[in-house]
Amino acid sequence: MEGIKVSFENEPYRDPDFIINHKAPFNAEPKPDVLVQSFITPTEKFYVRNHAPVPDICPTAYTLKIDGLVGQPLTLSLNDIKTKFEKVTITAHLQCAGNRRTAMSEYKKVKGVGWGIASLSNATWGGCRLRDVLLHAKIFSKESGANHAVFWGLDFGCPEDNGKPYGSSITVEKAMDIDGDVLLAYEMNGETINRDHGFPLRVVAPGIIGARSVKWLDKITISPHESESFFQRRDYKIFHNGVDWNNVEKYWDKTPSLQELSIQSAICVPAPNSALYLPFTITGYATSGGGRKIERVDVSLDGGETWDYAELLGEDKGVCTKYWGWTLFRYTITKLPQLEGKDSTKIKLVCRAWDLSSNTQPKDVKDIWNLRGVMNNCWHTVDVTILNQNKKSNL
Amino acid sequence: MEGIKVSFENEPYRDPDFIINHKAPFNAEPKPDVLVQSFITPTEKFYVRNHAPVPDICPTAYTLKIDGLVGQPLTLSLNDIKTKFEKVTITAHLQCAGNRRTAMSEYKKVKGVGWGIASLSNATWGGCRLRDVLLHAKIFSKESGANHAVFWGLDFGCPEDNGKPYGSSITVEKAMDIDGDVLLAYEMNGETINRDHGFPLRVVAPGIIGARSVKWLDKITISPHESESFFQRRDYKIFHNGVDWNNVEKYWDKTPSLQELSIQSAICVPAPNSALYLPFTITGYATSGGGRKIERVDVSLDGGETWDYAELLGEDKGVCTKYWGWTLFRYTITKLPQLEGKDSTKIKLVCRAWDLSSNTQPKDVKDIWNLRGVMNNCWHTVDVTILNQNKKSNL
Numbered sequence: 187m188e189g190i191k192v193s194f195e196n197e198p199y200r201d202p203d204f205i206i207n208h209k210a211p212f213n214a215e216p217k218p219d220v221l222v223q224s225f226i227t228p229t230e231k232f233y234v235r236n237h238a239p240v241p242d243i244c245p246t247a248y249t250l251k252i253d254g255l256v257g258q259p260l261t262l263s264l265n266d267i268k269t270k271f272e273k274v275t276i277t278a279h280l281q282c283a284g285n286r287r288t289a290m291s292e293y294k295k296v297k298g299v300g301w302g303i304a305s306l307s308n309a310t311w312g313g314c315r316l317r318d319v320l321l322h323a324k325i326f327s328k329e330s331g332a333n334h335a336v337f338w339g340l341d342f343g344c345p346e347d348n349g350k351p352y353g354s355s356i357t358v359e360k361a362m363d364i365d366g367d368v369l370l371a372y373e374m375n376g377e378t379i380n381r382d383h384g385f386p387l388r389v390v391a392p393g394i395i396g397a398r399s400v401k402w403l404d405k406i407t408i409s410p411h412e413s414e415s416f417f418q419r420r421d422y423k424i425f426h427n428g429v430d431w432n433n434v435e436k437y438w439d440k441t442p443s444l445q446e447l448s449i450q451s452a453i454c455v456p457a458p459n460s461a462l463y464l465p466f467t468i469t470g471y472a473t474s475g476g477g478r479k480i481e482r483v484d485v486s487l488d489g490g491e492t493w494d495y496a497e498l499l500g501e502d503k504g505v506c507t508k509y510w511g512w513t514l515f516r517y518t519i520t521k522l523p524q525l526e527g528k529d530s531t532k533i534k535l536v537c538r539a540w541d542l543s544s545n546t547q548p549k550d551v552k553d554i555w556n557l558r559g560v561m562n563n564c565w566h567t568v569d570v571t572i573l574n575q576n577k578k579s580n581l
Numbered sequence: 582m583e584g585i586k587v588s589f590e591n592e593p594y595r596d597p598d599f600i601i602n603h604k605a606p607f608n609a610e611p612k613p614d615v616l617v618q619s620f621i622t623p624t625e626k627f628y629v630r631n632h633a634p635v636p637d638i639c640p641t642a643y644t645l646k647i648d649g650l651v652g653q654p655l656t657l658s659l660n661d662i663k664t665k666f667e668k669v670t671i672t673a674h675l676q677c678a679g680n681r682r683t684a685m686s687e688y689k690k691v692k693g694v695g696w697g698i699a700s701l702s703n704a705t706w707g708g709c710r711l712r713d714v715l716l717h718a719k720i721f722s723k724e725s726g727a728n729h730a731v732f733w734g735l736d737f738g739c740p741e742d743n744g745k746p747y748g749s750s751i752t753v754e755k756a757m758d759i760d761g762d763v764l765l766a767y768e769m770n771g772e773t774i775n776r777d778h779g780f781p782l783r784v785v786a787p788g789i790i791g792a793r794s795v796k797w798l799d800k801i802t803i804s805p806h807e808s809e810s811f812f813q814r815r816d817y818k819i820f821h822n823g824v825d826w827n828n829v830e831k832y833w834d835k836t837p838s839l840q841e842l843s844i845q846s847a848i849c850v851p852a853p854n855s856a857l858y859l860p861f862t863i864t865g866y867a868t869s870g871g872g873r874k875i876e877r878v879d880v881s882l883d884g885g886e887t888w889d890y891a892e893l894l895g896e897d898k899g900v901c902t903k904y905w906g907w908t909l910f911r912y913t914i915t916k917l918p919q920l921e922g923k924d925s926t927k928i929k930l931v932c933r934a935w936d937l938s939s940n941t942q943p944k945d946v947k948d949i950w951n952l953r954g955v956m957n958n959c960w961h962t963v964d965v966t967i968l969n970q971n972k973k974s975n976l
Binding site: 359424426427428440441442444445446447448449474475476478481482484490492493494495507540542543544545546548549550553554561563 | 754819821822823835836837839840841842843844869870871873876877879885887888889890902935937938939940941943944945948949956958
């Protein structure tokens with residue numbers, strides 16, 4: 187393919203502080219305490235989820251193809267994308283459906299790249315609306331079968347899909363929703379998008395799982411059907427817990443493909459098994475799908491027996507009509523009655539979020555366990571030891 | 582008030598088969614097996630949630646007032662409503678935020694009308710779009726503070742609110758959303774709406790708690806603030822479980838008012854503690870808020886240890902872009918290995934739904950218990966005894 191090199195020998199530079207979950211293809215997340223240091227995640231700290239080598243695309247040779255159920259198939263240069271369509275900037279988080287998979291695997295082994303609690307990040311994205319491009323291509327009506335916008339990347343070499351590039355789809359309803367804010371993005375955090383995040387052009391489909399925001403976008407086909415990619419039809423589905431590797435084939439078709447993200451939150455500070463003096467502050471993130479506002483984050487100091495409301499920070503929908511960005515939260519603990527007279531006490535911190543639809547997180551990973559380890563959004567628990575400052579100074 | 586009589590002596594006729602949870606004001610639900618007999622609930626079976634005596638309104642004297650942050654305050658007759666604005670018909674379920682409150686109270690006492698699992702129903706509604714009326718009234722922009730559509734009913738005499746009529750509000754964002762489908766309804770199931778359901782005019786705000794769909798609509802005020810009614814500011818909120826009647830005042834303002842419904846499902850057939858022969862069929866309903874499609878209902882025969890997918894029936898969004906109606910489901914059990922050689926066996930049936938946002942129901946009522954007993958959407962469990970047909974014929 188002209189102007190494109192695909193090889194693991196040609197990977198971009200990465201932040202040395204990343205937690206690397208898989209080297210090739212590269213999959214990495216920032217340390218949790220780094221993740222919540224700012225509302226906008228710096229580009230070099232933004233989690234990276236690749237399925238193949240990062241293509242090295244010559245921007246002047248690059249074209250985007252649009253075909254399928256459209257009246258006017260298009261081939262657009264990067265310059266066309268930048269000049270023919272209105273530029274829009276949105277703030278949105280992206281989150282891998284595999285976020286918190288490692289914790290699911292700890293309950294019972296699942297298959298997939300292990301992720302901690304930081305395979306999500308929040309950025310600003312600049313580009314044109316997918317809607318505008320599809321209108322330009324004279325997209326057919328739903329009655330004519332225009333149901334899905336099918337994306338293919340240029341990252342040839344996905345091992346799960348026999349070396350094909352990564353592919354995925356979203357509904358035309360989402361693609362064409364004036365408030366859906368699906369972008370073809372060429373900027374990230376005010377700069378040209380970098381190679382790891384999809385240079386020169388990627389989909390940013392806010393409010394739905396990161397897997398649908400295809401990077402290094404090669405082609406968009408408007409189709410009556412979902413993408414036929416492995417990643418749409420076989421992966422990124424929540425199978426019920428009776429599905430295993432012996433019977434999964436029976437369930438591929440009857441289990442829906444994931445689209446919107448569910449309600450999620452996690453405690454990023456303090457780290458598990460920390461030893462801390464009072465006062466200390468819990469900091470974390472909360473997110474929901476579909477642009478639904480986070481209404482509340484509850485924090486518990488006793489494993490979920492009693493709760494209090496955390497303070498919500500960084501609620502910001504910017505110019506968007508919906509809440510695509512994440513919400514950071516904090517909660518400060520100044521006293522702990524059970525510490526009195528003791529050297530230390532162990533406590534179990536828990537958080538759970540609620541969105542404007544009163545959806546909240548399930549308690550136990552057991553109840554949402556699934557073969558592929560996706561959408562682990564159970565209560566997030568962090569065990570810490572609180573040390574008695576007075577006792578220490580008495581020594 | 583001219584043309585309106587308010588007295589418990591003048592209540593309408595009701596179905597004698599209703600389960601009455603409170604007599605005056607009248608609060609009643611159908612029997613669960615009756616509830617799921619059809620996709621559209623017959624009007625006389627539709628649950629009734631009143632807060633005061635049912636007003637007896639003379640339709641020719643009736644007017645709807647629109648004021649507040651609008652360029653053109655309006656007073657509209659019923660005839661104006663019916664003739665000046667396009668008539669729209671939608672299918673939508675309404676659900677009381679107190680649905681399944683009795684089960685919450687069984688865990689730990691809450692305050693409020695006790696409801697079983699049937700304080701929801703599904704109907705077609707005919708009327709005009711609230712959006713069209715507000716555009717006609719030249720509603721101000723959000724920048725001018727037009728944030729909430731505040732509704733007042735004509736049901737004077739709500740005891741909780743010092744004899745004021747029932748009041749509530751929704752966001753202007755929901756009211757004006759072209760896909761939000763908020764109606765001022767004068768028809769229900771193809772007939773003139775009856776007194777118990779709001780004659781001559783009510784709000785139908787699909788996808789959000791029933792409490793916002795104000796009946797016997799007197800006035801709409803466009804305001805920077807939510808309704809000041811008791812039912813907006815103090816009731817219909819999920820307080821965390823540390824809030825009790827001694828400290829609730831501290832939490833009124835910092836706990837958000839409920840709007841969108843959360844994910845919900847329940848088994849309506851068989852009834853709890855039934856004794857059944859194989860094969861038998863479980864039937865129930867599943868709903869979600871915000872018009873989100875029900876993607877999956879899981880059924881368990883062992884208290885939630887293992888699951889299978891139920892068959893979904895009656896998914897029908899009609900002319901709407903969103904799924905406001907409920908989804909009925911069924912699951913047939915033809916064999917039960919543990920019954921072999923025994924006279925009978927006790928099993929625990931459970932259901933839980935998932936919506937397109939991968940939100941699912943919490944397992945335990947304990948974890949979502951709240952002082953007012955709202956939004957109980959925990960897994961629904963039904964204990965039944967399965968009898969061995971073969972054993973019986975052997976006797």
